[in-house]
Amino acid sequence: MATSFARPKAQELFESQKLALAYFAVAIVLFGAQLVFGLLAAYQYINPDFLLAKLPFMTNRTLHVNAMIVWLLVGLMGGVYWFLPLETGREVVGVKLAKFIWWVIVAGVGVVVLVYLFVQIGPGNALTLWFINEGREYVEAPRWADLAIVAWVAIFLYNVIATTLAARRITGLLGVLIFDLVALGALYTAGMHYTVNVTMDQYLWWWVVHLWVEATWEVLVGVVMGWSLMYLLGTPRKLIETWLFLEVALVFGTGILGLGHHYFWIGTPEYWIGLGGFFSALEPLPLVAMVVHAVYDAGAHRLHTVNRPALFWAIAQAFGNFVGAGVWGFMQTLPQINLYSHGTQLAAAHGHLAFFGAYVGTVLTLVYIAVQNIRRPATIPLDSKLWSWAFALMILSIFGIAGSFTISGFAQTMIERAELGSTWNALIQSYTHPWYANTLAWRFGFGLLFLIGYLILVYDLLTIGRKEEARAH
Amino acid sequence: MDYSWIQIAVAAIFLSVVVTLILSRGYGWLSPTFWRNAAVVSSLIMTFVLLWLTFDTANRIRAGAGRVPDWSVINYEIRLVWDPEKRRQIPAVGRETGFFGKIWSREEAYQLINKGKMTLQSRNCMECHQILGNGAYYATDLTRAWLDPWWEERIMPLTGAKTREEAMRAWLKNPPAMPQGPRKMPNLRFTDEELKALIAFLKWMSAIDTNGFPPRFAVAQ
Numbered sequence: 001m002a003t004s005f006a007r008p009k010a011q012e013l014f015e016s017q018k019l020a021l022a023y024f025a026v027a028i029v030l031f032g033a034q035l036v037f038g039l040l041a042a043y044q045y046i047n048p049d050f051l052l053a054k055l056p057f058m059t060n061r062t063l064h065v066n067a068m069i070v071w072l073l074v075g076l077m078g079g080v081y082w083f084l085p086l087e088t089g090r091e092v093v094g095v096k097l098a099k100f101i102w103w104v105i106v107a108g109v110g111v112v113v114l115v116y117l118f119v120q121i122g123p124g125n126a127l128t129l130w131f132i133n134e135g136r137e138y139v140e141a142p143r144w145a146d147l148a149i150v151a152w153v154a155i156f157l158y159n160v161i162a163t164t165l166a167a168r169r170i171t172g173l174l175g176v177l178i179f180d181l182v183a184l185g186a187l188y189t190a191g192m193h194y195t196v197n198v199t200m201d202q203y204l205w206w207w208v209v210h211l212w213v214e215a216t217w218e219v220l221v222g223v224v225m226g227w228s229l230m231y232l233l234g235t236p237r238k239l240i241e242t243w244l245f246l247e248v249a250l251v252f253g254t255g256i257l258g259l260g261h262h263y264f265w266i267g268t269p270e271y272w273i274g275l276g277g278f279f280s281a282l283e284p285l286p287l288v289a290m291v292v293h294a295v296y297d298a299g300a301h302r303l304h305t306v307n308r309p310a311l312f313w314a315i316a317q318a319f320g321n322f323v324g325a326g327v328w329g330f331m332q333t334l335p336q337i338n339l340y341s342h343g344t345q346l347a348a349a350h351g352h353l354a355f356f357g358a359y360v361g362t363v364l365t366l367v368y369i370a371v372q373n374i375r376r377p378a379t380i381p382l383d384s385k386l387w388s389w390a391f392a393l394m395i396l397s398i399f400g401i402a403g404s405f406t407i408s409g410f411a412q413t414m415i416e417r418a419e420l421g422s423t424w425n426a427l428i429q430s431y432t433h434p435w436y437a438n439t440l441a442w443r444f445g446f447g448l449l450f451l452i453g454y455l456i457l458v459y460d461l462l463t464i465g466r467k468e469e470a471r472a473h
Numbered sequence: 474m475d476y477s478w479i480q481i482a483v484a485a486i487f488l489s490v491v492v493t494l495i496l497s498r499g500y501g502w503l504s505p506t507f508w509r510n511a512a513v514v515s516s517l518i519m520t521f522v523l524l525w526l527t528f529d530t531a532n533r534i535r536a537g538a539g540r541v542p543d544w545s546v547i548n549y550e551i552r553l554v555w556d557p558e559k560r561r562q563i564p565a566v567g568r569e570t571g572f573f574g575k576i577w578s579r580e581e582a583y584q585l586i587n588k589g590k591m592t593l594q595s596r597n598c599m600e601c602h603q604i605l606g607n608g609a610y611y612a613t614d615l616t617r618a619w620l621d622p623w624w625e626e627r628i629m630p631l632t633g634a635k636t637r638e639e640a641m642r643a644w645l646k647n648p649p650a651m652p653q654g655p656r657k658m659p660n661l662r663f664t665d666e667e668l669k670a671l672i673a674f675l676k677w678m679s680a681i682d683t684n685g686f687p688p689r690f691a692v693a694q
């Protein structure tokens with residue numbers, strides 16, 4: 001087993017790496033869809049009559065949120081398909097099956113999107129939950145799609161485990177990956193049941209939502225970022241694996257019971273107030289460790305790398321994860337604060353910053369690494385002017401968006417929750433207050449700026465390294 | 474369960490540290506083995522604690538077990554009262570009022586609320602509203618919607634309805650026709666049966682003990 005990965009050369013791609021490219025392509029397209037529906041929803045905040053009857057806010061937001069979850073998950077899985085053959089030194093076992101299920105999934109996503117767009121809602125019965133949507137935020141996908149997702153993750157898990165077994169050698173990174181994927185898949189099945197008891201419903205729903213983004217996804221990111229740093233900086237395996245273990249200990253050690261910060265007010269017993277507040281307050285610890293790790297690694301190499309956009313996104317990821325998840329999450333995780341901020345625009349501020357920082361940064365790192373290896377011969381170092389524009393614009397605008405949400409969140413928390421007692425009237429009083437009403441336009445404006453950053457990103461991904469490629473021929 | 478949250482937290486952390494140290498005898502704290510053990514041990518112990526608490530929680534949140542009301546609560550008046558011991562609002566069940574002009578048996582009430590929950594999901598309510606504080610942030614939190622004074626103050630005069638449930642049904646039939654504030658709810662094409670069920674669900678939910686969320690509901694207007 002190599003202590004570190006060989007630097008890129010014009011080698012043939014493994015089949016699973018070709019599959020990873022298909023994953024990344026679809027991820028980037030869905031990223032665009034996320035932005036379009038997000039902008040529509042943001043515009044409806046400003047002009048509530050816009051498309052009210054044809055494409056209501058709820059549909060745009062469903063598509064905005066679902067597109068995001070799917071593209072990020074697809075991107076992370078693509079990263080595993082990319083690095084798995086490098087880590088095990090062999091082709092992925094069952095890659096044909098993986099390709100087959102992938103096209104089923106792509107077709108399935110297409111059907112789900114069309115149904116969301118054109119059917120939108122159904123009568124209040126089980127058929128609707130099976131075929132139109134389940135009406136549970138983030139996991140709206142109808143039941144048939146849930147089953148397809150479970151099959152998909154199961155095949156993915158089989159690919160990883162069977163390849164590891166065939167390589168007859170397990171590394172720390174692979175061990176963590178398998179441990180984590182088993183949990184990730186099992187958690188999804190916990191959250192796909194119908195129950196009339198809304199407290200029980202939300203209790204299990206958070207197993208998917210929280211234990212995905214604050215536990216299993218974080219660890220998955222730890223694994224693919226570990227591989228990325230080995231590739232980008234040549235960081236020794238032993239260092240990467242030691243840090244990864246430490247991060248897993250802290251992420252799972254705090255995040256599993258940190259789940260309790262969603263059990264303060266849903267009807268669950270009082271002990272969750274103490275447990276959830278205590279453990280979730282510690283959740284930023286591993287995120288600090290990740291920043292230390294990234295800064296140390298990048299500094300030790302004085303930013304010398306084979307791939308500049310990937311390295312910069314990796315560093316941005318470490319900081320973004322800490323700021324978005326750690327700082328904005330901590331801001332509202334203590335129960336005495338959450339009592340007032342719960343379910344306000346402040347949660348949206350945190351959601352945007354955290355998903356962007358932790359997961360968008362990771363997937364873009366992976367995509368740039370893959371892009372480098374499809375330019376022939378691989379360009380070293382990979383660099384361009386454009387990537388830095390996309391990088392700067394997207395970071396600036398996500399802070400603009402989250403900043404606007406934070407200001408409206410403050411107004412909403414104080415007026416609707418603290419002063420006026422959360423009634424219908426209280427909500428109207430809060431969203432017509434200038435701090436809330438006026439920041440809606442900023443939010444939309446920064447959204448447009450983000451879209452420009454995205455378009456530059458796409459153009460750069462299609463062109464970066466091409467000049468050098470042409471010169472070599 | 475007779476343990477306080479502090480005892481649980483301290484025990485979980487203490488156990489994680491001690492078991493890790495025992496398993497890692499002979500390895501320095503900078504070695505990968507030490508941290509590998511820490512990762513495995515803390516994950517397993519925390520998972521175990523979560524599962525154990527899940528059993529306890531599941532027992533306490535059964536409908537009728539105390540925190541979550543029995544289905545038949547829809548036949549009664551519901552209010553929020555100040556609990557001097559807990560020092561927060563808790564839901565209180567008052568006199569029998571019936572619901573849509575009738576007294577519902579426990580089984581009928583269950584069927585109705587179940588249909589209401591399905592209706593709530595089928596119309597994707599959560600992508601504008603919050604349910605128990607979770608969901609999107611475009612429209613009102615529905616946790617205590619049944620208890621909102623707005624129905625009596627604004628919607629009953631507007632619709633001419635005699636009771637709160639009838640006012641809710643009349644308004645939800647076609648919300649854009651009677652907009653309340655700049656943001657409008659779309660017409661979700663509910664049938665009368667679905668609306669009855671949905672309102673039963675909302676009434677039942679308003680009697681869940683949420684540890685005081687949303688704070689001081691409707692106290693200041």
Ligand code: HEM
Binds near residue numbers: 328329350355
């Ligand atoms: C990358 C990691 C994370 C992501 C992607 C993330 C994302 C989100 C999202 C989308 C929500 C909104 C849920 C809803 O619909 O109501 C949320 C809620 C919340 N998050 Fe995170 N989060 C992350 C990490 C954290 C961390 C580390 C903390 C604590 C330190 C935290 C604290 C919270 C709290 C307290 C809420 C509830 C807000 C409320 O009461 O409305 N999050 N998170």
Ligand SMILES: [Fe+2]
Binds near residue numbers: 259262
């Ligand atoms: Fe959470």
